Amino acid sequence: MRFNYFGENNRSFSFIEKSKFFFIFSIAITILGIIVLAAMGLNYGVDFSAGSNVDVVVKSDLSAKKEEMEAYFKDSGLHDPHLTISATRVTMRFDEILTDAQEKALRTGFTEKFDKEASFEVNTVDVEMARELQYNALKAVLIASIGIIIYVSIRFEWRFAIAAVVALLHDAFIVISLFSIFRLQVNLPFIVAILTIIGYSINDTVVIFDRIRENMRFSKVKSHADLGKVVNDSIWQTLTRSINTVLTVVVAAACLFIFGSESIKMFSLAILFGLVCGAYSSIFIASPFWLLLKKGEKPKAAAKTPAAS
Incomplete structure (x- = not known):
């Protein structure tokens, strides 16, 4: 039996109506991260600095x-x-x-x-090897993002793909900014953690997107407000699953951080940061951003029913 935190009658909060506040919060955090990175940079470990x-x-x-x-x-x-x-x-x-x-x-x-x-x-x-490792790390994130855009575009549509990539880049950037603020060491396990966060974030996001697509098949969407209600209901329907998933993985990552060796502590800490950011972006950023992109779409003409002979 699945444990559900939220009953059917306890859904007064609208993720869509409040989305602008979450967008403003994320933009503010992003700007702060850019300032911190420009001023302080990252504390590179031996993997990325000579x-x-x-x-x-x-x-x-x-x-x-x-x-x-x-x-x-x-x-x-x-x-x-x-x-x-x-x-x-x-x-x-x-x-x-x-x-x-x-x-x-x-x-x-x-x-x-x-x-x-x-x-x-x-x-x-040495210096040349450090530069090559930095280049390869950036290339790995770029290739992962392109692959996700292609996959989500084929499975859903391009607007879902753009919203998903915006959400996962948001997660990765916030984790990088936190490591810069607290002067935590950035090494190869950190890059592995970032790629893991991207994979987790897209998985959680796709679950919500899939529910949106399923609900749209059985809903009479005549206006943007109707579409917003479908998105909001879809988030609520998958919210328990999202919270249960993140809590399960957080417990595992916390155990790795507390009981693991020194070599994987930064990896575990990055995963912990990323899990929280991934859950936040999947619920509050990705789907509302897709709805924002969908707002500019021209409504499709209704199919004409052939006259009976």
Whole structure:
């Protein structure tokens, strides 16, 4: 038995009548995101900026020794790294590429001073590789968007496709803006998270679009107001499903963030942000925006019934 939060008689709220407020809110958030990105940019990890990332697996918890570790690196002649320390792992992000001699000195000094059983993994990205990764990430998002436009246009119509892509780009941009505001690190798992968010957002949006198309087949739509009522009813009919779906995935993503390793924390956090944004855009942005595009469509002439002979 499906759990329904909303009874049939508890649908006084109109998503369509209030859509302009949601549009204004989303436009304001987008403008704020553009300003923040222009002023602060993104906090790129080693995957997208030249430098070295040293991942150290330790046997003892070194969290209490962070200040001592920072002082050691400052006095050792190595570049001052950005440190992230957990119970079993130490991550060092160097803004410059370590030479072979510096890498050897790092391994030797760390094992002697902090943990003799530590194991090291060093990843280095040069400037050209960082630029190529940025280009490929943008290309992946662009290709995904084009594929979605083609798919939704074939299955529905081009207005549904435009509304769906606007909604998913809205979700991706808000997540990117949040990472910029809070200075969270952007790396390859973050790009995977953005593509995952796009996939989730389009899935949730298509469910509502499918209900709109189904309801239109059995409704007598004579005016734009009638079409607005169909859209509003369709959102209400799928609202419980949308909320249940997002809550289920949020619980899984939250568990990954809380109990997962350091390497997937930013991925999990991006997914959490994206799930909330995806649910919001699917309900409040995509369908009302489709209705806005539909407003300019000329009504089709009614089919003439042949006269009886």
